[in-house]
Amino acid sequence: MKPFAYLRPTSAAEAVAAFTAAGTGARYIAGGTTLYDLMKLGIERPEQLIDVTAIRGLDRIDTGGDRLRFEALAPMSLVAADKVVGRDYPVLAEALAKAASQQLRNMATVGGNLLQRTRCLYFRNGTGNPSSVGTYPCNKREPGAGCAAIGGLDRGQAVLGQSEDCTAVSPGDWPVALTAMDASVEVLGPSGARTIAIANLYRLPGSTPHLEFTLAPGEMITAITVPKTQAGRRSTYHKIRDRESYAFALASAAVALDMDGERVTRARIALGGVATRPWRATEAERMLAGQSLTAAAALAAGHAAFAGARPGRLNGFKIELGARVVADALMIAVRRSA
Numbered sequence: 291m292k293p294f295a296y297l298r299p300t301s302a303a304e305a306v307a308a309f310t311a312a313g314t315g316a317r318y319i320a321g322g323t324t325l326y327d328l329m330k331l332g333i334e335r336p337e338q339l340i341d342v343t344a345i346r347g348l349d350r351i352d353t354g355g356d357r358l359r360f361e362a363l364a365p366m367s368l369v370a371a372d373k374v375v376g377r378d379y380p381v382l383a384e385a386l387a388k389a390a391s392q393q394l395r396n397m398a399t400v401g402g403n404l405l406q407r408t409r410c411l412y413f414r415n416g417t418g419n420p421s422s423v424g425t426y427p428c429n430k431r432e433p434g435a436g437c438a439a440i441g442g443l444d445r446g447q448a449v450l451g452q453s454e455d456c457t458a459v460s461p462g463d464w465p466v467a468l469t470a471m472d473a474s475v476e477v478l479g480p481s482g483a484r485t486i487a488i489a490n491l492y493r494l495p496g497s498t499p500h501l502e503f504t505l506a507p508g509e510m511i512t513a514i515t516v517p518k519t520q521a522g523r524r525s526t527y528h529k530i531r532d533r534e535s536y537a538f539a540l541a542s543a544a545v546a547l548d549m550d551g552e553r554v555t556r557a558r559i560a561l562g563g564v565a566t567r568p569w570r571a572t573e574a575e576r577m578l579a580g581q582s583l584t585a586a587a588a589l590a591a592g593h594a595a596f597a598g599a600r601p602g603r604l605n606g607f608k609i610e611l612g613a614r615v616v617a618d619a620l621m622i623a624v625r626r627s628a
């Protein structure tokens with residue numbers, strides 16, 4: 291691993307100032323469950339680590355106001371186990387509880403989870419040997435190098451949102467649930483504080499797949515907020531993976547429903563494991579508005595969610611799998627009482 295300097299500031303303002311002083315070689319580190327991995331693989335090579343875990347008052351969970359508010363350093367496991375979140379917003383609790391393992395969730399933070407990088411084999415080099423970084427071309431790792439995943443072993447890759455330069459899947463579960471629930475992300479940076487709608491945090495790969503997030507250099511996530519809604523009670527996060535104990539999603543769906551009697555007044559649907567960013571299935575949402583949610587209507591909505599999907603060589607199965615995951619999620623959510 292390349293040598294790096296290490297700082298542990300005790301306030302967010304101090305952390306941002308340290309990042310600004312260090313420049314492009316700086317990285318924030320929270321639980322370290324992704325960043326240390328990438329450093330060991332030689333993919334991330336920071337010169338300055340700014341450990342944010344000593345910042346006081348940045349790990350609180352507040353479910354009392356008109357919004358849920360999760361500070362960036364709250365461990366994933368604590369938010370997953372929160373009684374109010376579990377009862378009123380199962381989609382959020384389930385997305386966290388189905389991510390990684392209990393040990394990882396104890397270390398990992400809800401802020402760090404939003405910025406984890408793709409698990410694409412070619413991005414991560416495939417060999418696991420830092421001295422052979424670059425064995426496989428990857429535009430995300432090295433802009434302009436090419437993409438070995440396109441036409442390669444693409445079973446895990448995206449079927450939605452790919453470009454000619456990148457087909458890597460956005461890996462997180464939590465961002466998918468937050469996307470369905472119209473969450474916002476509070477950040478603090480060299481130019482001050484601002485709030486970003488989660489839908490605007492993630493970029494499509496286009497011709498610049500190395501640019502994954504819309505954060506400006508030095509911007510630090512301080513909190514995530516979620517508007518309160520009755521639809522939270524009729525919600526779920528449904529995830530299909532190769533190994534049930536823990537693994538990233540092959541296909542997942544976050545769903546929340548507003549109902550008037552038997553009819554859906556508004557459906558929120560976001561997809562994971564199938565797209566290059568957390569993916570809002572707006573066409574499927576529109577289709578369900580005003581409908582009774584029968585199994586047939588749910589499956590039709592699932593297929594609508596994948597109408598624009600483009601399979602690669604080995605991942606065509608994700609289209610039917612994903613449609614059925616959406617359908618099953620809708621039927622799980624509708625059976626929950628508001």
Ligand SMILES: Cc1cc2nc3c(=O)[nH]c(=O)nc-3n(C[C@H](O)[C@H](O)[C@H](O)COP(=O)(O)OP(=O)(O)OC[C@H]3O[C@@H](n4cnc5c(N)ncnc54)[C@H](O)[C@@H]3O)c2cc1C
Pocket residue numbers: 317318319320321322323324325326327342362366388389390391394397398399400401402403404405406461462463464509510511512536537538539
């Ligand atoms: C074996 C394994 C299995 C996993 N399975 C899953 C899974 O099924 N689903 C899933 O969703 N995730 C999974 N993960 C990923 C895991 O959830 C993430 O590693 C974790 O959430 C990252 O949080 P962290 O606090 O450790 O982030 P770190 O590793 O500390 O940081 C991650 C990134 O975020 C940046 N960062 C961290 N905090 C901040 C902040 N406050 N402001 C700005 N930037 C920040 C860092 O610079 C870094 O780029 C898995 C990980 C492993 C190792």
